Amino acid sequence: MKKTVNEYEFRRWFEENRPNNFSRAGLIALFEYLEQYEEDTEEQIEFDPIALCCEYTEYDNIAEFHLDYDAEDFPDKEAIMDYTQVIEFGVESFIIQQF
Numbered sequence: 001m002k003k004t005v006n007e008y009e010f011r012r013w014f015e016e017n018r019p020n021n022f023s024r025a026g027l028i029a030l031f032e033y034l035e036q037y038e039e040d041t042e043e044q045i046e047f048d049p050i051a052l053c054c055e056y057t058e059y060d061n062i063a064e065f066h067l068d069y070d071a072e073d074f075p076d077k078e079a080i081m082d083y084t085q086v087i088e089f090g091v092e093s094f095i096i097q098q099f
Helices: 007-017 024-041 048-055 078-079
Strands: 056-059 087-089 094-097
Touching: 007 024, 007 048, 007 087, 024 087, 024 094, 078 087, 078 094
Parallel strands: none
Antiparallel strands: 056 094, 087 094
16 A cells, blocks of 8 residues: 655655654755656655655765765765765755665
């Protein structure tokens, strides 16, 4: 049994249940990325918000990213993109697929 979720329902679930995982802009970027993935692969994704919280992490900037990952190995976003999926939004913010 599957339910189609629109952007509003997607954002609302996170804002009500996991408000500290993603910013509003981050949720919009993640939703758009997942929709594009579905379109590109012609495969539906099951809405599993807890899995998304575990699989993706939002960072305000590269300095915040370097609190979790080595700056020498990943000096900039391009180096991160060589290793994992990066969803950029805003001026410096981005979401990565955990690795």
